[in-house]
Amino acid sequence: MRVFFVLAALALAITVKGQDRDRIELTYTRQLDMHLPDSSLLELKKMYDKATLQKDPLTMGTSLQHMGNICYYLGNYPQALDFHLRADKIFRDLERKDLLAGNLNDMGILYYYNRQIPLAGKQYEEALAIYHQMHNDEGLADTYGRIGHLYEKQHQYDSAFYFQRLALQQYSRISKKEGIAKIYENMGSIYEDLQKFDSARYYYEHSYDLYEQSGEKVAIIEVLNNLGDISRKTGHYNEGLLETRKALILAVKANNLYGKGAAYHDIGKTYNLLNEKDSAYYYLELSRRATIDIYSAENNRQTAFLSVLFDMDKKNDEIVDLQHARDINIIIAISTIIVILLLLVLGWVIISRQRLKIRNAVTLALQNQQIHEAQQALMQTALENKQLQENKLVQDLEVKGKELTSHTLHVIQKNQLLEDLRNRLELMVKDDKRDQKKQIQQLIQQINLNFNYDEYWTGFREIFEQVHQEFFAKLKERRDDLSYNDLRLAALIKLNLDSKDMATLLAISPDSLRVSKYRLKKKLLLEEGESLTSFINSL
Structure with missing residues (x-):
């Protein structure tokens, strides 16, 4: 019947093309896992190889993840972890967070069984973050339950209860009975560890009811065995026998070796507590035989599985060898063709280059001659333009210099005239003619105001800056807080005027001029x- 099921699944898969066919193959292969894990592994390997050739990374990653689950079921944790790690890289590259989160949860279980508790917790935390981001309630519930189980095994019961309750809230929100039943079973286990047997029974019974509604036969067997344990631990031996026998009946019907072995063992322990030694021995012997059957089945399954792994490795090695041989032949063929083509191209290039060298030599000589002549002409033109510019600049400077000298002399003459008038008027003021005194004082005051008139200084500065460019800028680089009068005095020193003319232009006395220069x-x-004069002339 199992062989027929395998053939039917494969026949259906063959009728579908492309990636859709791969998805259907994967679905049917999952159904074979628990019945024919070795066959499932082979089919998944074929799917993985085909997906590799077709460059279908999604099917590659999913196949690797499922191969890891089969290896986990068979107890080969290192191989399972290798498959899951390879799937993890593919899912990350594809940015398939939904698949990545499920794979992380699978890896968490493997790390737990390898006694790498911190690594297991890290996988669960990353999966939890992804499910939060995707608002995936079922994924959150599953991961919360796994984290709670991890804390339970570390005897951190408060944290275990906290995460199991979070899982229960999520499963209740989506009304998933199987999930709620599993969380009830987990909470019953925690209470059993804490020896709070009434609470443990309460949750086990609720779990049993939900499993029965969902038709989860294997889970029902486990819960009934747990209820039998609770009854035995609380001294209700007959009630415990009824619950465990019920689990035994279901295990026998389902041919569940683990369920039968656990039930035989629990019944034997109960009869021992009832001091019925013969019955206790009988069921403990049945438990021992069941354990031997389990080990035998496991050994057979492990042998078949290792054989499959060996065949897979052998086939992979053969494929790699064939691929290497084919690659070498292809490389040799391609190399030969490339060498021949290169020789032909090289011969053609040598002949063409000899022809081109002659033509290029003639062309280059003509071009060099033309370039040389053009450069000579450009240099001659540039020299002429430069000479014209220099001549124009000299003429402009001469004109500006004349304007500056004329402007300065005009100001000197004006100030000299005003000074002469002021002196004469001062003499008139000293005269005894009192009636003219007031008018003359007004004239003197008007003349003094004329000394400070800035119109001439503005025009003087414009012409000065054209002749002595950047003079004031350089002066301010030395000291940026120079006053208006300081700048005028520096400009007059730059013109090499004598002290008398400078005093006249600034309308101050020679003594005041010396003080201004000192400041x-x-x-x-x-x-x-x-020397102040040498410094200013150097600017």
Whole structure:
């Protein structure tokens, strides 16, 4: 019947093309896992190889994940972890978070059985984060339950209860009876560990009811055995016998070796507590035989599984050898063709290059001659333009210099005239003619105001900056807080005027001029023996 089921599944898969066929193959292979794990593994390996050739990473990753689950079922944890790790990389590359989260939960179980508890917790935490991001209630519930189970095995019961209750909330939200039943069973187990048997019975009974509604026969057997344990531990031996015998009947019908072995063992322990030694011995002997049958079945299954793994490895090695041989032949053929083509191309290139060299030599000589002539012409034109520009600049400077000199002389003459008038008027004021005194004082005041008139200084500065470009900028780089009068004094020193003319232009006395020069020298931070005139002329 099993062989027929396998053939029927494969026949259906062959009628479907492409990736859809791979999905159907994978679905039917999952149904074979618990019955024919070795056959399932072979079929999954074929699917993986085909997906590799077709460059279908999704089917590759799913096949690897399921092969890992089969190896876990058969107890080969290292091989299972290898398959899951390879699937993990594919799912991450594809950014398939839904598949990645499920694979992380599978890896968490493997790390737990390998006694790598921190790594198991890390896988669950990452899966939990993904399910939160995707708002996947069922995934959250499953992961919460796994984390709670992990805490239970570490005897951290408060944390175990916390996560089991979170799982129960999620399963209740989506009304998944099988999930709720599993969480009830987990909570019953925690209470049993804490020896709170009434609470444990309460949750086991609720779990039993939900499993019965869902038709979960294997889970029902486990729960009945747990209820029998609770009755035995609380001294209700007859009630415990009834519950365990009920589990035994179901295990026999389902041919569940584990369920039968556990039931025989529990019945034997109960009869021993009832001091019925013959019955206790009888059932304990049945338990021992069941254990031997389990070990025998496991050994047969492991042998078949290892044989499949060996065949897979052998076939992989053969495929790799054939692939290497084929690759070598292809490389040799391609290399030969490339060498021949290169020789032909090389011969053609050598002949073409000889022809081109002659043509290029002539062309290059003509081009060099033309370039040389053009460069000579451009250089001559550039020199002429530069000479014209220099001449124009010299003429402009001469004109500006004349304007500056004329402007300066005009200001000097004006100020000299005003100074002469002021002196004469001061003499008139000293005269005894009192009636003219007031008018003359007004004229003197008007003349003094004329000394401070800035119109001439503005025009002077514009012309000065055209002749002595960047003078004021350089001066301010030395000291940026120079006053208006400091700048005028520096400009007059730059023109090499004598002290008398500078005093006249600034409308101050020679003594005041010396003081202004001394203050300017201090502001410019000049040394005691350093000349102010030399410094300004150097700018």
